[in-house]
Amino acid sequence: MLKILDWYILKRYLFTFLMMLLLFIPIGITVNLAEKIGKILEKEVPFPAVAQYYLDFTINFANLLFPILLFLSVIWFTSKLANNTEIVAFLSSGVSFSRFLRPYMIGASIIAAFALVLGLYLAPKASKGFNQFKYKYLKSSRDVMQTQNIYRQINDNDYIYVSNFDTRSKRGNNFTLEHFDGNKLKYKISATTIKYVEEDSTYNLINYVKRTIGDHDEIIESQRRFDTVFSFDLEDLTPVKYIAETLQYNELNRFIEKEKQRGSSNIGRYEVVKYKKWSLPVSVFILTIIAVAVSSIKRRGGMGVNLAIGITIAMIYVFFDKVFGVMAEQSDFSPIIAVWFPNVVFGILALFLLRNAKR
Template identity: 70%
Template sequence: MKILDWYILKRYLFTFLMMLLLFIPIAIMVHMAEKIGKILSNDVPFDELAMYLLNFTIYFANLLFPLFLFLSVIFFTSKLANNTEIVAFLSSGVSFTRFLRPYLIGATIVAFLALMLGMILAPKASKGFNEFRYKYLSRNKNIQDTQDVYRRLSDNEIVYVSNFDPKSKNGQNFTLEYLEDNKLKYKIFANNIRYVEEDSLYRLSRYYKRVYDTNGNVTVESENSIDLKFSFDVDDLTPVNYIAETKPYGELVDFIDKEKRRGSPNIGRYEVVKYKKWSLPVSVFILTIIAVAVSSVKRRGGMGINLAIGITIAMVFVFFDKIFGVLAEQANFSPLIAVWFPNVVFGILALYLLNNARR
């Protein structure tokens, strides 16, 4: 049986690799055809474009990793079924569960690769991909929350800016509250705040400060203009929307903890990214089982019927994944449930189809 295991495992990995090599160049060509006008009009340097395409390849592969695997398993398993090879395997006394073993070994290999890709390579690729996209292809899109910025920068500091421009590093109606033991120690107001990069200082216009002592007395300070050094960076005020995608897992966990303390409104978006790093490898096993259960039966319509069923299931999976992801990012829906719900639903479907396939 080891020969048959090795035979199926080789077909599993080879077909998956061929699926990647087939679809990724197509995706690159379609993407280039759509964006070529903007690339030429912006005089994009060739080395930046080449790096962007490399990052796009990794980003695209990570995004659709399970679906490529799903379709590849359906494709080669349907060929086995049409050639009556599966019937020969099972007729020799091999159980369907035993027949499934090389598929699960292959899924383990692919799931490990997906885990490493999501934890290490994909964040770097996502950073390069998004930076290029917003620099050359989507210049007019707002990638940062710049209105009514409210952030708890530390256990002691709370900052508010009504409007902040990341390009000019200039903000309006700035307020900073400093607390100790939940008691307000001082409060700073300014009509305008601007980061002076060469001095690493913040220039405040129409500065006004209230200092509260232990007896409840208030001391007031005011200046027309003053330069101060704060403990926060400019990027802490308005992080880019895609920042969670650009961080390796360890940094992402620390970043989310820090953002929770700061009262960031984007926690749902960040946690969706975190949970997907774990849910993606699990979906590899679920989709592999579904693909084998669907395509191991020889049908009258041949491979086309199996592929049609597989594509339908894949589209429903993507639909669930996107809908619940948006709910978690833009509503008070649990990110944990949003990310894992498709896996739970399709996991139940996988068990049902596997039970029928055994019969």
């Protein structure tokens, strides 16, 4: 009997969540397409590129709304069980509330595993394609993504500075490279313009000047135009904000370590992305427990009351998640605390609601 009930609830859990995704994703695509169709037609974007963009958009959209859609789907079908007095029948047959919760936890485990794979591998690749398409076809010349005042340590001896760098044209202004031996400056390269030449992986410098500092004199070299190879990568000049979202987990770890060595100011943002890959699967269990505890009670107002309560809790969860995430990105607030604090708070809420539901 219990196995039949387990399968019944588990199938409803997974089916309702899938239906919620299939319902909201086309809505998101339609809204986005209505907003972007003008620029897509204007720039005559090839259909395969558009199709790939909306595939990437779908994965990004699902990853973004994952917790909320899961939460609402559990409230929806559990409220229907409560309104049909099916939950009362289960519990009246001698099934404990903890036992009744077991198929929900099995379903949450399946969804959490999917969320983990999505966050670690699928979403980064989709985010990269999504952002590349957006900045290639959908941004106007005024909206070209630029990085400003880049000052970075490349290795133990070299430091670079660029006042701004245009990621579309791969061109920067007021470039400087300083090479030190210990605390002593050995030489300094400067140029009014630096441009990355993708065909042969070289850098083209305009108004190139190299000042080599000796023990007793200085040697100055200058050329109107100079092509050379540097030890740093193009990414060192283009630390775009979304770069962490485009890296798979192992790549992200290596990237963060590299940025720490260079003294990057964006470490908080990168670590928020890293920790969220693990916090999202955990939130699946927490939100499932809250949703079951809230919606398993048959209320006078019916399903609408349960949905109203659920939406309110979901919005508070999103508010906490966004506020603490921004704090970690733009201040010295600990990224790991910022990411896990909403889960801790709502985990305590889940235990409290579960205890009352058992009564």
